[in-house]
Amino acid sequence: MKKNLITTAMAAAFACTAAFAASAAELRLSHQWSTKDVRHKVAQIVADEVAAANVDLSIKIFPSKSLFKPREQYKPLSRGQLDMTVFPLSYAGGQRPEFNLTLMPGLVKNHDHAARLNESEFMGDIEALMAEDDVKVLVHGYLAGGFVGKDKCITKPDDVQGLQTRAAGKAFEQMLAAAGASIASMASSEIYNAIQTGVLQAANTSSSSFVSYRIFEQVKCYTPAGDYALWFMYQPLLMNKTAYDNLTDEQKAALDAGAKKAEAFYLEEAKKQDAASVKVYKDAGVEIANMTQEEFSAWQEIAKQSSYKKFVEEVPNGQELLDKALAVE
Numbered sequence: 014m015k016k017n018l019i020t021t022a023m024a025a026a027f028a029c030t031a032a033f034a035a036s037a038a039e040l041r042l043s044h045q046w047s048t049k050d051v052r053h054k055v056a057q058i059v060a061d062e063v064a065a066a067n068v069d070l071s072i073k074i075f076p077s078k079s080l081f082k083p084r085e086q087y088k089p090l091s092r093g094q095l096d097m098t099v100f101p102l103s104y105a106g107g108q109r110p111e112f113n114l115t116l117m118p119g120l121v122k123n124h125d126h127a128a129r130l131n132e133s134e135f136m137g138d139i140e141a142l143m144a145e146d147d148v149k150v151l152v153h154g155y156l157a158g159g160f161v162g163k164d165k166c167i168t169k170p171d172d173v174q175g176l177q178t179r180a181a182g183k184a185f186e187q188m189l190a191a192a193g194a195s196i197a198s199m200a201s202s203e204i205y206n207a208i209q210t211g212v213l214q215a216a217n218t219s220s221s222s223f224v225s226y227r228i229f230e231q232v233k234c235y236t237p238a239g240d241y242a243l244w245f246m247y248q249p250l251l252m253n254k255t256a257y258d259n260l261t262d263e264q265k266a267a268l269d270a271g272a273k274k275a276e277a278f279y280l281e282e283a284k285k286q287d288a289a290s291v292k293v294y295k296d297a298g299v300e301i302a303n304m305t306q307e308e309f310s311a312w313q314e315i316a317k318q319s320s321y322k323k324f325v326e327e328v329p330n331g332q333e334l335l336d337k338a339l340a341v342e
Contacts, residue, residue, distance in 0.1 A: 038264070040256065042097035043075045045083035050221075051282045052099045055152055055250060055275045062271030063264075070264045072097065087251075091146040096256045101248045102139075103182065109142055110328045115247035116182045118320055119313035120338050122241055124284050127155035135337035149257055151272040152250035154279040157238030157287055158219040159304075163208050166234035166302035167215050170315050176214040179204055181244055184320040185217055188312070191319035204228055217244055220290040229297040236302050237294070238287040241309040250275065 042060070046052050053076050060072035081089055081098075087105040089095040103116035114120065114135075121127045130136060131153035140150055158181060160167035167173060174193035180186040186196045197213055201222040207213040208231040216228070220238055229235070238244070250272070257265065291301060325331040 038070050038260070040070070040072045040096035040252075041075065041080065042072050042099075043078075043080040043086055043095055044099040045078040046076060046099070048076050051156075051279070051286060052154075052248060054282070055154065055279050056097075056099055058275040058278055059151065059250065059268065059271040062274060063267045066263075066267035066270070068261070068263045068267045070260065070267065087146075087148070090251060090253055091148050093147070093253050093255060095253065097151070097250065097252045099248060099250050101246055102251075103246065109146070110324075111139065111142055111330070111334055113184065113324060113328075114334060114338060115139065116245075117184050117316070117324070117338075118188045118243045119309065119316045121155060121157075121245035122309065123238070124155065124157065124280060124287075126341070127157075127245055128153075128280055130338065130341050131155075133337065133341045135334065135341060138334055138337065143251070144254060147254045148251050149254045150249050151252050151268065152276045152279060153247075154249055154276065154283065155245045155247050156219055156221070156283050157242050158217065158244035158246070159223070159238050159242055159290075160215060160217050160236040161208075161223065161228055161232040162234045162236075163214045163232055166236060166300060168236050168302050168304045169308040170311050173215055177212065179207065179213055179216040179218070181218045181246075184316075184324070185244065187319045187323055188316045189217070192312075192315050202226060205231055208232060219244070219246070220287045224290050224293050229294045229299050232299060234300040234302050235291070235294040236304055237291045239303045241304045241306055242287075243304075243309070243312055 042056055044052060044056060056074050060074060063070050063072055081095065084104045086095060086098045086100050087108065090098050102112045106113040121130060143149065165172065170192040173189055176194050177197050178189050178194040179197050179199055180189050181201065190196055197207065199207060201218045204213065204216045204218065205226050205228055208216065208228065295301060321335060325335060
């Protein structure tokens, strides 16, 4: 009887431990940026809101590529080896070529258009593909970018003809090459020296990189993301779907509420980031040239003949997905 009592007590203790483990969980969130970056702040909002909800759930953030390398986070996430990540989805374009549409020139005009795209049938199809990989979106978000010219402004396709140009992403390289530019591939951290030494005459990257790498010291003109911009990159906060599904209803509700707050913050901060970059360049005496609707449309026509065409050729359902994205006004 004594042996049975011990066995029963051990079983009860195990059951309690298992029940606690099911209700009290720590999620691991990885990303590549510093704690000062807007994408870290988005993650921190979700973590703080979840902690404040007191639902036996916590989120531990691993910033600055301290857990996984930047481009190597999607597979661990889909396999359940990582719970959450803030991740440029186009990084996973090698696994899912459809994801390359989330870094495609001329697909997004401005931040408000990006927000509408996030709620569209196009994004629904992208999310369905992620669900097949056991991944779900918690927070949608796009960040924008523009152009700089060493000696002149870059607003329309003719402006890059004959220039050695750096582009942010394969699809942008295809479009710029079609417009007559020579392409030099390099990390955004190398743009400054490349312009300084005459290797580059023009460059395309994100608003934050244009500021953080002090490229304003080497250029004559800056074309920022304003009412119209070519470069938008989808960088959502993602979560392993099974990990989400295994949470309690209260934990899911806390996570969803935090995500909603973070998404609103992300949109406003993305706009502020673009505006802040303009001020930095103006203060440095750099000319500011805003892209017009006509110039945007001219770039989009070049993209249709190059980047879009290549995408459709390489992706079986590419035309349908591209059409859905282009249909969002």
